[in-house]
Amino acid sequence: MAHSRTPPDDLPRAGSNSGPNAGPNAGPNAGRRPTLRTIAEHTGFAVATVSRALSDDPRIAKATRQTVAKAAAELGYVPDRAAQRLRTGRTKVISLLLNHDHEFLGFTNELLTGITGALRGTGYAVSVIPDYVGGDRLEQVRKILQQNLADGLVFTRTESFDPRVRLLLEHAFPFVTHGRTEFSQPHAFVDFDNERFAREAVQYLVRQGATRLTMILPESRFTFAQHLRYGFLSAVREHGLAYELPEEVTLDSPPGDVLDYVRRRQAQDKPPDGHVCVGEVAAMATLAALTDCGRRAGDGVYLAAKRASPVFELYRPQIAAQFEDVRDVGRLLGDLLLRRISGEPAEKLQIVQAPLGSFKPPAI
Amino acid sequence: MAHSRTPPDDLPRAGSNSGPNAGPNAGPNAGRRPTLRTIAEHTGFAVATVSRALSDDPRIAKATRQTVAKAAAELGYVPDRAAQRLRTGRTKVISLLLNHDHEFLGFTNELLTGITGALRGTGYAVSVIPDYVGGDRLEQVRKILQQNLADGLVFTRTESFDPRVRLLLEHAFPFVTHGRTEFSQPHAFVDFDNERFAREAVQYLVRQGATRLTMILPESRFTFAQHLRYGFLSAVREHGLAYELPEEVTLDSPPGDVLDYVRRRQAQDKPPDGHVCVGEVAAMATLAALTDCGRRAGDGVYLAAKRASPVFELYRPQIAAQFEDVRDVGRLLGDLLLRRISGEPAEKLQIVQAPLGSFKPPAI
DNA sequence: TGGCCGAATTGAAACGTTATAAATATGAGT
């Protein structure tokens, strides 16, 4: 315990129990969790000094910082989050708005794995907030803002003019979305290049020999619906092909409805023979419907899908698919949010992910 | 603003700004979030009284409680969690240990939906903590205990003598597990009746005409591995059937390994013709392997599976399956944990869920 | 009149941290 200047070791002004028996766990708060005060009593410095030393404030002498750090480590000190939060207003929490209604298989698990991975070692915790897509999506965001429940926010299923984005921008609250918006003011996001996916899916189906293409779209309010539509349409028109974009069902329709729709459509005139499937569930429903109608994928009718679950390679017959690495999405979202929280400008925190892999006719 | 006794309306002892202009938002903290003090200044009561009144303390006059409640509502008061937490030690957080390695498709999403649903309106937040099954599963639990990061804990994939359970019991910390243990001291849990599932799966396969049964088990340290094994074995022996329980692969093996294993086994002597599949991934892998070997489920080889994802009904060919309602599991876990936190004895908080539905030969 | 009681309310002290402003000591310059 070598101090630089005059360590007030002997000054009895600390009062209570810094007397003769300043043993390791002798104080009145014996078994309790160590606080800054504990360290202060052990080292002889003031609480304020200890606080500063631990945050590596350059105004504190280097020797002091080391002494304090050592004592803190020995005592197993770890700062009290409630106290820090009360004092600073920073929560060390990031909230994830999670939607329950629709799910690409395994999406939530992969996303969380990615986010918690990115936050590892930073002291940030992830708090999960339900996002009822059907209800008022603003409610939870308002609550977080008003009650200061988090330092940053992540959410998915972004709409072109997402009211949550508007609100958060107004409040200058750090956030990252999965998906873009069409606001002029920039914000941080990670997005999959759905336009390119749709275009390449169409091109693949054309190569396979499909002549009439279709794709079940997300509800049009979601930005990625526009990207998909644009990619699909521009590729289809380029090849001068027939196509149809059904209005009756969306990606969020109950899978049974999608199944029914595809079945019905198959029974009608000129059914499509090239299906772009934007998720595993859509692909499964489409494939099931085709099977139910006695058709076999690869034999006069073709699928091109997007998959997000690594496990989906087990599907038989295999489906030609590009991969969206959702774990990586989570990692990026976490990473961008941390940087946003620490002040980086939003326009530098925008990532469009390219689809992984390329469409190949299934071997099996 | 009628007070019961002597409201110190006129006493200027409050000092600062309770003078002539006690307008709604006139104080020095104008736009700021209202605190107990704000309410105190508005109603003329002391901060302590307001605090008590809001917690409906019977020592506060009824009229006062109403006055305060009204003022709080008008001002939009909402207690500061950091301050409450600092003062009381209660965090209003429950932590969910989430494992990333293995996933029944959609499990995490359903579980979280259930838990957050159960916690709705209670003020509790769900914090997600990664649980690296491969690593030290105790580390995160220790951290939560030492740093007092939560009021309660939920975790899955429970082991027969799960060290996390032991530690938490020692510390008398509230928790609920998904899955039982073999400790003598009781603790709260929700578990699926895997023994019954395995037994009924075997019975179904026998009815279909299977003669040699198999099941890929979880690693033996997990309690549900024992339940599955017991159910499987007792049913198999009852029927005097041949069986095999492979050692090479487990439920946690990479799906590709499972696929390879089943394929290899099919090529060997006396391959099993009845497969009990404990999850969607196992079922997909098994089915894929059979398909790859030119066999068709339902035609001399049979599957009986457990499914946790509602979406799995889209699988073709359909797989005879019982359903574990994971959303309900989540709801129950949340519910039990709340009750445990509020002091109910653990032995009354134990639920074994019966499998939903019964095995039927797939129509399609 | 005075003392005592119960009901209602209150001041003040915590909880553990950080930020502000002030204090102290050191060394250099005069």
Next chain:
DNA sequence: ACTCATATTTATAACGTTTCAATTCGGCCA
């Protein structure tokens, strides 16, 4: 010896809540 800038450290006041130990008050009993 005296001032002054510099380098360190410190006391103190918050942050918003809950709770302990008073305090106030009217009425009741002696």
